Amino acid sequence: MKLHIDVGLCQGHGRCYDLAPGLFGDDDEGFGKVLGDGVVPPEKHEDARRASLNCPEQAIRLIEGM
Amino acid sequence: MTADNRFAEHQWEKRNGESPGISSEIVMGPVTDWASDFSHMEPEWAADPYPIQDDLRQRCPIAHTDRFGGGWLATRYDDVAAIAYDTEHFSSRSIIMGNFRPPKELAPIGGSPPITSDPPFHRTARKLLLPAFTKTAVSKQEPATRALCHSLIDDLEGQDIVDAAADYAQHIPVRVIADMLGFPAEDGPQFREFAKNTLEGVNLPPEQRVTRKSALFYYLLAQVHDHLENPRDDLTTFLINAELNGRKLDVSHVVGTMTLLLIAGIDTTWSAIGASLWHLAQHPADRDRLAAEPELLPAAIEEFLRAYAPVTMARLVKQDLHFRGVDMRADDWVLLSFPAANRDPVQFDHAGEVIIDREVNRHAAFGLGVHHCLGSHLARMEMQVALEAWLQRIPRFELADPSAVSWSTGQVRGPRALPLRIRGVGR
Numbered sequence: 001m002k003l004h005i006d007v008g009l010c011q012g013h014g015r016c017y018d019l020a021p022g023l024f025g026d027d028d029e030g031f032g033k034v035l036g037d038g039v040v041p042p043e044k045h046e047d048a049r050r051a052s053l054n055c056p057e058q059a060i061r062l063i064e065g066m
Numbered sequence: 067m068t069a070d071n072r073f074a075e076h077q078w079e080k081r082n083g084e085s086p087g088i089s090s091e092i093v094m095g096p097v098t099d100w101a102s103d104f105s106h107m108e109p110e111w112a113a114d115p116y117p118i119q120d121d122l123r124q125r126c127p128i129a130h131t132d133r134f135g136g137g138w139l140a141t142r143y144d145d146v147a148a149i150a151y152d153t154e155h156f157s158s159r160s161i162i163m164g165n166f167r168p169p170k171e172l173a174p175i176g177g178s179p180p181i182t183s184d185p186p187f188h189r190t191a192r193k194l195l196l197p198a199f200t201k202t203a204v205s206k207q208e209p210a211t212r213a214l215c216h217s218l219i220d221d222l223e224g225q226d227i228v229d230a231a232a233d234y235a236q237h238i239p240v241r242v243i244a245d246m247l248g249f250p251a252e253d254g255p256q257f258r259e260f261a262k263n264t265l266e267g268v269n270l271p272p273e274q275r276v277t278r279k280s281a282l283f284y285y286l287l288a289q290v291h292d293h294l295e296n297p298r299d300d301l302t303t304f305l306i307n308a309e310l311n312g313r314k315l316d317v318s319h320v321v322g323t324m325t326l327l328l329i330a331g332i333d334t335t336w337s338a339i340g341a342s343l344w345h346l347a348q349h350p351a352d353r354d355r356l357a358a359e360p361e362l363l364p365a366a367i368e369e370f371l372r373a374y375a376p377v378t379m380a381r382l383v384k385q386d387l388h389f390r391g392v393d394m395r396a397d398d399w400v401l402l403s404f405p406a407a408n409r410d411p412v413q414f415d416h417a418g419e420v421i422i423d424r425e426v427n428r429h430a431a432f433g434l435g436v437h438h439c440l441g442s443h444l445a446r447m448e449m450q451v452a453l454e455a456w457l458q459r460i461p462r463f464e465l466a467d468p469s470a471v472s473w474s475t476g477q478v479r480g481p482r483a484l485p486l487r488i489r490g491v492g493r
Contacts, residue, residue, distance in 0.1 A: 011438040014201055018364065018446075029196035030443065053426045054368075056434060 001040040002063040003048060005032050009059035019054055020047040072317045073290050088167040090135025092269050101126035104139050107269050112475040119406035128392045134163050137399030141406035143413035145390055149381060149402050150434040153185050156381035156400060158437060162477060163380040163399040164268030178326040179319055188436060194308055195440055198301060204444040207242055211448060214241050215455035223491045227466045231340040231484035238452050239335035247327060248300030249289055261332045266476045286324045301327060335445045337376035337480020339452045344481050345370060345420060347465045352422050357461035360454055366422035367449050372429035373420045375405040378477040379433060404430045462489040
């Protein structure tokens with residue numbers, strides 16, 4: 001699984017880095033960013049899904065199978 | 067002393083009065099039919115808007131009123147989101163629905179940038195403020211906020227009945243925003259008056275509204291002058307020195323943004339903390355669970371924000387527009403009811419129930435799209451600290467008298483009197 005944030009949709013609500021701080025961080029303006037290469041280890045799949053499902057702007061995409 | 071001509075007397079004398087705009091007739095009194103005559107300023111709405119919103123969502127999802135010179139009220143999540151995202155047809159030139167519409171020329175900046183700004187200017191004005199309101203930046207306020215909460219709770223000791231709205235929740239955002247702007251903490255009671263006038267004074271006679279508005283303007287201007295003489299590390303000094311495209315900000319931009327920061331941060335967070343305590347006072351199972359498992363608080367806070375979203379925003383229709391089955395006219399108001407959107411059963415399972423460990427909670431309490439609340443991280447920090455401290459020190463509390471609970475009217479809704487019976491104050 002790989003994470004992707006659509007920067008055109010993200011408004012900096014920060015739900016992703018609140019709920020899955022190991023996978024997401026924020027930039028200097030509070031917008032979400034994917035940490036590292038965005039590849040999610042299996043034990044963090046649940047966190048990634050929760051972050052994605054709670055994004056008010058639906059800006060997080062989970063690319064399965066990566 | 068710094069000479070800064072922007073803030074010289076002749077620059078602001080012209081502000082003493084209301085800028086030209088469109089005034090409408092003040093219509094007050096009981097609502098005949100919520101679908102065609104709604105008013106968010108009536109006591110029935112303040113007391114309990116949810117049954118009204120649920121009814122409208124089913125039978126008339128974009129309701130109309132002739133009051134306030136004409137306006138609409140969207141209650142479905144999908145419609146509220148569509149309007150929030152559509153900055154092409156809906157302007158933020160004024161975001162408080164009332165009987166005065168500022169002139170079109172005020173766009174795209176508006177009176178209090180960036181909340182009253184339209185794209186593309188909006189982005190520039192907002193960008194300026196973003197770094198001060200990130201999660202990391204606002205976490206610097208956390209220790210002082212916690213100390214304040216505990217000292218407010220210390221003061222409740224020895225009382226059986228305490229007002230959690232007036233004696234606790236309201237002081238928290240007032241002090242935090244005073245610190246961030248660098249205003250004297252003892253001016254707190256004045257800030258609450260300014261916020262109340264702005265948010266709840268929309269049906270006042272124009273002369274009174276203008277007088278109160280200029281009192282706020284002159285207060286802020288005095289703060290600017292104090293900061294010019296004694297610059298310090300706070301948002302006021304930051305705004306005075308800030309530049310957009312190589313130019314320092316105009317006085318109306320500086321004071322307009324100060325107005326926004328002062329007003330938007332007070333009644334909103336006060337309401338959110340108060341509504342959470344109001345819920346817990348009536349739901350002992352939720353109360354006891356959160357007192358025992360404080361790690362659940364972040365999820366519970368999101369649920370309180372969903373179910374009791376304090377803020378409704380307004381827009382002005384730019385040009386005549388057919389929108390989702392209704393014919394809107396230029397300069398009609400549109401209320402984006404985030405509280406109603408958050409209880410839309412199409413968007414949320416068990417929308418009318420408060421489930422403190424709700425797993426999926428894509429609520430719109432802080433708005434959607436480019437105008438999403440700038441202070442959301444600050445509000446969440448204040449709620450977390452305030453509720454954590456309360457539950458730790460006062461784990462047992464209930465409504466002392468349900469009929470004595472009173473709610474604010476208008477676009478920011480929360481308890482303004484909340485008498486609770488408590489069983490002692492812990493350490």
